[in-house]
Amino acid sequence: MSATHLTDRRPEVGPDELVAAMCPPPRFDGVRFDTYLPDPAQPSQAAALTACREFARRVGAGRARRSWWQTLTGAGRQATGRPGLYLDGGFGVGKTHLLAAVWHEVPEPRAFGTFVELTHLVGALGFGETVRRLSGYSLLAIDEFELDDPGDTMLVTRLIAELTSAGVCVAATSNTLPDRLGEGRFAAGDFLREIHAMAERFEIVRVDGADYRHRGLPDAPPPVSDAELAARADAVAGATIDDFDALCTHLGTLHPSRYGRLVDDVSVVHLRGVRPAGGQDVALRLVSFADRLYDRAVPVVVSGAPVSELFTEEMLRGGYRKKYLRAVSRLIALSRGSAEPEQDGVRAARAGRTRPA
Structure with a gap:
């Protein structure tokens, strides 16, 4: 099989669909008060x-x-x-x-x-x-x-x-x-x-409390080589592979309300040549993209720089610091998921609670 490319997709989402989609993401379909386990x-x-x-x-x-x-x-x-x-x-x-x-x-x-x-x-x-x-x-x-x-x-x-x-x-x-x-x-x-x-x-x-995504769990796996990235993408049904810079450019052509539809049926996202974001506008699009990946529990595999280096030190000192830190936390969890293919609920339970945010 051959992996497809997110950059080839141009999803459309109408106003009525936006209203109908105002519900918790799939990750939270099964959460209830009884499944929240306080520390x-x-x-x-x-x-x-x-x-x-x-x-x-x-x-x-x-x-x-x-x-x-x-x-x-x-x-x-x-x-x-x-x-x-x-x-x-x-x-x-x-x-x-x-x-x-x-x-x-x-x-x-x-x-x-x-x-x-x-x-x-x-x-x-x-x-x-x-x-x-x-x-x-x-x-x-x-x-x-x-x-x-x-x-x-x-x-x-x-x-x-x-x-x-x-x-x-x-x-x-x-x-x-x-x-x-x-x-x-x-x-x-x-x-x-x-x-x-x-x-x-x-x-x-x-x-x-502490971030459950990192509590007692190993660090995210290191980036893989370009060759391994391509081989892994081709080996998984429903996977995508894209050059990081090309994806950043493509995200700039789409309204962020379409990012969820962009990855709705994707099993694993593979990004080649990851590097620090080239500007605040690009970085904020990546935050929205990371949120939609996390909503859908889509694992991420990268080559180039690790996802923890996606945002520069200058960005992390600025007014959007909390957005960037949240995105890094979520991307690390998704990267870990690509190396450890367990159900999300199992990983969350190991961290000490059932499917928190």
């Missing part, structure tokens, strides 16, 4: 689990009250208490697992997406149409919440205000407290009123 050494994890269970209960109860109120008046009605739950913590402590468990627990209709996917949805539908479509939902779950520029700040704070006023509950995860979003990226001080107004809508829950 006994980190009491905040058990506390976060309790807070998420209670929030999901309130969403369900609020949905019932809202349906009754709408039947009488045709209006939305917000659930009792703050309409938002905000899970703050480091990488790999189970925040996305808990967020997906909340989503699975609450009544339909409900939406789940990363912060980037949400902004892509607004870009595709327009602000008013996005509000119209989501206003009847019980929950909007936003993973990896981050504000990278003033435009995103105004867009998301306004969207959350509109939806929560319509009775939609919002749950989010992030590595940054909501009143500190945007720090190091733009003049956050100019937008403090909007940022603080958004933060007041959330109950903040801290989740502490």
Whole structure:
């Protein structure tokens, strides 16, 4: 067999498909509150689990009250208490697992997406149409919440205000407290009123712990030679192989909302000649690409530089540091998966929990 190339693919995703795809990625299909195993050494994890269970209960109860109120008046009605739950913590402590468990627990209709996917949805539908479509939902779950520029700040704070006023509950995860979003990226001080107004809508829950992806596990395998890379790609059904620079160029021709469709049916991604990203724009596309690979648990094999060197020291000192570190963590896990072909749940269980984020 011969491996195919991601650079030959030009997937299309329509607005209706974007809305229909607002659900947890395949990696989190089976997660529930009962499959989250708090680390006994980190009491905040058990506390976060309790807070998420209670929030999901309130969403369900609020949905019932809202349906009754709408039947009488045709209006939305917000659930009792703050309409938002905000899970703050480091990488790999189970925040996305808990967020997906909340989503699975609450009544339909409900939406789940990363912060980037949400902004892509607004870009595709327009602000008013996005509000119209989501206003009847019980929950909007936003993973990896981050504000990278003033435009995103105004867009998301306004969207959350509109939806929560319509009775939609919002749950989010992030590595940054909501009143500190945007720090190091733009003049956050100019937008403090909007940022603080958004933060007041959330109950903040801290989740502490070490990154499960690296807890007690070996380092990622070293890069292979170009010859071995080609041989491995040809030996696996559904594998792809691409020159790293060519893939970076190709990603620049696609809207990031298409990256998931780009790798939907791929078994293993092989990248030849990996090197540090050639600029901030390229690096941020690689972050989005890595997230979609991780969502789908697609293993990665590389030649050239190791994935841990994908982002330069200068990039890791800048405002997007947390995005880059998250991408490295995920790519190391995916690289390890290519050398150790186990089910993801088995690897996660060995790390001390079942399929966290």
